Amino acid sequence: MAKLKLAVYWSASCGGCDVAILDIAERILDVVAIADIVFWPLATDFKYKDVEAMADNSIDVCLFNGAVRNSEQEHIARLLRAKSKTMVAYGSCACFGGIPSLGNFNCRAETFQRAYIEAPTNVNTDHVSPQTLTKVPEGELELPDYWDTVLALHQVVAVEYFLPGCPPPVELTNKVVDALASGELPPPGTIIASDKSLCEECDRIKEDKKITRIYRPHQIIPDPKRCLLELGLICMGPATRGGCGQRCIKANMPCRGCFGPPPGIIDQGAKMLSALASIYEANDEESIAKMLAEVVDPAGTFNRFVMSTSMLQRKHL
Amino acid sequence: MNFEPKIVGFLCNWCAYRGADLAGTSRMKSTPNVRAVRVMCSGRVDPQLVLKAFQLGADGVLILGCHPGDCHYVEGNYKAARRISLLKKMVAQFGIADERVHLDWVSASEGERFKNIVNEMTERLRALGPLSRQGAKYILTGL
Numbered sequence: 001m002a003k004l005k006l007a008v009y010w011s012a013s014c015g016g017c018d019v020a021i022l023d024i025a026e027r028i029l030d031v032v033a034i035a036d037i038v039f040w041p042l043a044t045d046f047k048y049k050d051v052e053a054m055a056d057n058s059i060d061v062c063l064f065n066g067a068v069r070n071s072e073q074e075h076i077a078r079l080l081r082a083k084s085k086t087m088v089a090y091g092s093c094a095c096f097g098g099i100p101s102l103g104n105f106n107c108r109a110e111t112f113q114r115a116y117i118e119a120p121t122n123v124n125t126d127h128v129s130p131q132t133l134t135k136v137p138e139g140e141l142e143l144p145d146y147w148d149t150v151l152a153l154h155q156v157v158a159v160e161y162f163l164p165g166c167p168p169p170v171e172l173t174n175k176v177v178d179a180l181a182s183g184e185l186p187p188p189g190t191i192i193a194s195d196k197s198l199c200e201e202c203d204r205i206k207e208d209k210k211i212t213r214i215y216r217p218h219q220i221i222p223d224p225k226r227c228l229l230e231l232g233l234i235c236m237g238p239a240t241r242g243g244c245g246q247r248c249i250k251a252n253m254p255c256r257g258c259f260g261p262p263p264g265i266i267d268q269g270a271k272m273l274s275a276l277a278s279i280y281e282a283n284d285e286e287s288i289a290k291m292l293a294e295v296v297d298p299a300g301t302f303n304r305f306v307m308s309t310s311m312l313q314r315k316h317l
Numbered sequence: 318m319n320f321e322p323k324i325v326g327f328l329c330n331w332c333a334y335r336g337a338d339l340a341g342t343s344r345m346k347s348t349p350n351v352r353a354v355r356v357m358c359s360g361r362v363d364p365q366l367v368l369k370a371f372q373l374g375a376d377g378v379l380i381l382g383c384h385p386g387d388c389h390y391v392e393g394n395y396k397a398a399r400r401i402s403l404l405k406k407m408v409a410q411f412g413i414a415d416e417r418v419h420l421d422w423v424s425a426s427e428g429e430r431f432k433n434i435v436n437e438m439t440e441r442l443r444a445l446g447p448l449s450r451q452g453a454k455y456i457l458t459g460l
Contacts, residue, residue, distance in 0.1 A: 105410065270364035273407060277399035283385070283392075288402050298403055299410035311368040316412030316448070 004060040004180060006031070007039040007051070008090075009080055011066030011073045012100040012150065017091035018042040018065065020167030024174055034181050035060070039080075051079055059084040061180060063163075067093040067100045067308060068151045072144035081157035086185070088176065092166040092258045094153040095191075097308025099166070102300060104307045104314035107148040148317070152308040162191040166258035166305060169245050193243030197262040198255055201242040206230065209279045214294040217253060228254045229279070234301060239265065239272035258305045267311040269302035322376035322442035326351040326435075327362045331389040332424045333381030339428035347432040348439040351379060358382065359420070360393025364404045367418060371408075377417045377442045381434070384422040394422070416441050417448060 010018050018040075022028060038059055039046045062084035068074055081087055092098040103111060116122065116129040134141045153159055163172055172192055179185050186192070194201060206227040215232045222228055228235040228249070236257035237249075244259050261268035276295070282288045295301070303310050328334040334355050340347060356362060359382025367378045380401055382394040397420060405415040419438055423431045 265365075267365045267368055269407070270368055270404070273403050274364050274400055277403045278396050280399055282399055283395045288399055291399065292402060292406055295403060295406070297410070298407040302407070311365065311372050312408075312411045312413075315410070 004035040005038045005058060006035040007059045007062040007080060007084060008037070008042070009039070009062065009064050009066075009076060010042060011064065011077070011094070011153075012069045013066030013091060013093040013098060015042070016167045017093075020091070020165075020170075021063065021173065023167075023170050024177065025170075027174060027177065030181065031177055048076070048079070051076075051083060054083050056082050057085050061086045061088060063088050063090040064153055064159075065090040065094050065167075067097045068153060068156045069100060069103065069149075070144040070146045074156055077153060077156050086160045087153075087157065088161045088163055089153045089159045090163050091168055092164050092260065092305045094159075095162045095164045095309075096260045096306040097150050097152045098258075098305050101150040101152070101307035102304070103150050105300070106315065107317055108146050112146075149314050150308055155308065160188045161186070164191065164193055164241065164259045165244055166256075169247065171245060172243065191241070191260075193241050193259055195263050196242045198237040198240045198242040198244070198246070198249075198259070202227075202237055202246060202249055204228070204249065210281050211279055212281050214276075214280070214291070216296075222252055224252050229276075234272075234276060234295070236268075236272055236302075236304075238275040239268050239302075256304055257302075260306055260309070268306045269299065269310055272302040273298060320443060320447055322350055322439060322445075322447070323374060324351045324377045324379055324435075324438060324442065325370040325375045326353045326379040326381065327356050327359065327366065328353050328423075329359045329382045329389075329394075330355055330357050332383035332387065332422070333359075333431065335425035336381075336423040336427045336431040339426065340431045341428075343428050345428055345432045347435040350439045350442075351435050358388065358390050358393035359397035360388070360390065360395075362397060362400075364400055367401075367404060368408075371413065371417075371448065376445075376448045377419065377438060379434070379438055380418075380420045381423045381431070382420070384424055387424065413448060414445055416445065 037044055039051050062080045068077055089095045093100055112129045116124055117127055130143055132143055132145045175192060204227045205225050209230055211232045213232055222231045222233060233254040235254035237255045239261060240255055240257045241259040241262045248255050257268060265271050280291045282291050328337055359380055362380050370378045382397055388394040401420040405418050408418060409415045421434050
């Protein structure tokens with residue numbers, strides 16, 4: 001069998017996904033045995049023009065991590081889509097917008113104002129901020145056009161498989177590698193994770209789901225055996241897809257929701273809001289006000305990884 | 318032309334829907350802006366339904382249930398009170414004025430109260446104006 005051609009790209013994300021691919025450790029040798037890496041800016045020295053020179057559909061698999069928030073990322077997403085037979089949204093940012101999609105609570109002007117003018121570590125007395133086009137004596141310089149709205153990969157190009165996680169766990173990456181090696185690929189559109197919610201997979205002791213106050217993670221050291229939600233921590237388990245291997249739960253930290261909503265749920269944030277409000281014991285105005293004060297940032301907490309694919313998608317401008 | 322807000326109303330089967338019926342059979346006049354959806358309980362109103370209404374173009378969402386202590390299912394309306402309160406805080410963060418979501422109680426005998434709540438909600442939304450994405454300062458992404 002001819003070797004598979006593999007491309008990896010890093011878009012609007014922290015770079016953790018690129019590193020997570022290397023976390024499969026010595027199995028990277030299996031990947032190299034079955035695949036030629038034709039494009040991977042982090043690890044190899046191929047340029048955009050090398051990809052542009054390839055024939056359409058000549059790349060077998062593209063692992064694309066990161067959301068899409070500017071014109072360069074859109075260009076590369078479209079380019080890699082045209083050149084690849086199989087597109088994999090690798091990681092929560094590519095699948096749902098991820099942490100960068102929290103930028104959808106602002107628009108471009110607000111983000112630039114904060115990042116380049118207001119941030120306390122800035123020294124920018126001339127109020128310089130990035131311009132798409134800049135005239136200099138030698139000609140015109142161009143930067144990618146930065147958008148108001150952060151998008152998930154499938155909102156820009158067609159995607160065959162989704163591999164969620166921040167970053168995707170080694171076991172699931174291995175599953176993809178195995179599927180590629182054997183040629184037995186799941187049907188397009190598959191989310192490569194569990195079909196259950198995280199709570200269903202979690203083996204902590206769950207008793208009476210009633211809480212009277214909400215703690216933030218730094219405020220208590222939770223009992224490592226008991227349900228974190230019952231202890232008053234906002235654990236996203238009820239509204240989050242399982243399959244992550246309970247990495248956070250095993251580290252005694254509440255789930256933050258990086259696997260996105262479980263099957264049948266569209267809006268992870270609304271569902272988590274519903275679950276949390278249901279178990280909070282508050283039947284009068286005073287205790288409801290207490291609950292509202294304790295959930296400091298509902299929109300950001302419940303949609304931490306999924307703003308781009310949430311029902312409202314972004315702040316109303 | 319005057320702006321007529323579109324309001325999606327989720328009315329509980331046991332109290333609010335009957336209160337609305339009473340308002341109708343008593344020939345009380347209220348604004349025709351509410352599109353009523355009968356649900357079994359205000360506690361059945363999944364926050365996703367409220368967001369979906371906004372997504373599909375509603376200017377406001379009205380949720381009406383039984384008075385506290387009167388819920389047919391004992392505590393569905395208390396759950397609604399907690400969920401909708403938290404949801405109002407969340408939609409405000411999305412730049413949607415929290416008056417656009419309103420939870421209130423109407424018993425089966427309160428046709429007058431139903432009429433007043435609907436009229437007041439319509440007035441509030443008329444003052445707020447349409448919730449439309451037109452005019453939003455989107456950078457066109459070409460998508």
